Amino acid sequence: MTAPAAADLLAWYDRHRRSLPWRAAAGTRPDPYRIWASEIMLQQTTVAAVKPYYERFMTRFPSVKALAEAPSEEVMQAWAGLGYYSRARNLHACAKAVVAEHGGRFPESEEGLRALPGIGAYTAGAVAAIAFDKPAAAVDGNVERVMTRLFAIEAELPGARPLVRDRVLALLPPTRPGDFAQALMDLGATICTPRNPACGLCPWREPCVARAEGTQETFPRKAKKKAGLIRYGAAFVLTRADGALLLRTRPAKGLLGGMAEVPTSEWRADYELDGAAQDAPLPLRWTQAAQAVRHVFTHFPLELTVFTGTVPAATPAPAGMRFTPLAQLGQEPLSGVMVKVLAAAGLKLPPSAP
């Protein structure tokens, strides 16, 4: 069996690369700002979902300087609908840091990029490789899938991540590392898909160990999710003086899809309450309710710390949210956990509520 060669992947990429709004045309230099913004947006959703937001965002904030100088409400408004606001805040903070500390130019090294707000290992690798053609590995779920199949890596993820990263680094070509990173992403997204990978069209079908053994779809190996690993978060019950509650609608897909909720932080095993103010919908003096709320979903238990606050009657809702009169709460699709949150905040639902 031959060893996989970067040249074969690059030749495939030259013929089949996806046309993406943030991607520079072949042979032209990418704009680091556009690459960085797209990678932050893509962290939480799909290419198809990000495209329209990305176009609007770039029209509104065409440069890192324009983004850094924009009022935060404007950034939040442009982000509304993309998900957790803490990422938008980090995006804004990062733009400000690039302007204030780096004269408006993104650092070129992975280390320099990682020192900026909201940039982790994957994003640093992706931006260093794609925007600056640095020999860096950008390992996301797509790349993990391709590499674990290509080499039939038996070790389980996430523990196998360093191994996958080493394999990517070992394959890096001497030139065009940025195109190599994008080619790997494209291969994972379009050919080496989770189910029914199109191995017949794959530039690495010859050297792929899993394909030879017919075990492609069994990779990557994944450690069983620890059942019952508790997640934590903060929920913000904000009432307006005229008797209305701040709500938003959860994304259509996923847990409690399309349900109404008060704004919350992300729900994570390592959530730190110290930073909860960062996740609040408005900067206010929030009061922590005496009782936290516990709720058990099928795959994990959740503990939400509840914060309450009030604002004057004329206060407009932040972007992507709405004030619903308390008397009409019964018409909102509130989930069981939200009913508990409202109770912990001392709010009684009208009888028609679920």
Ligand code: SF4
């Ligand atoms: S041959 Fe199939 S399983 Fe192997 S890398 Fe290509 S698409 Fe993935």
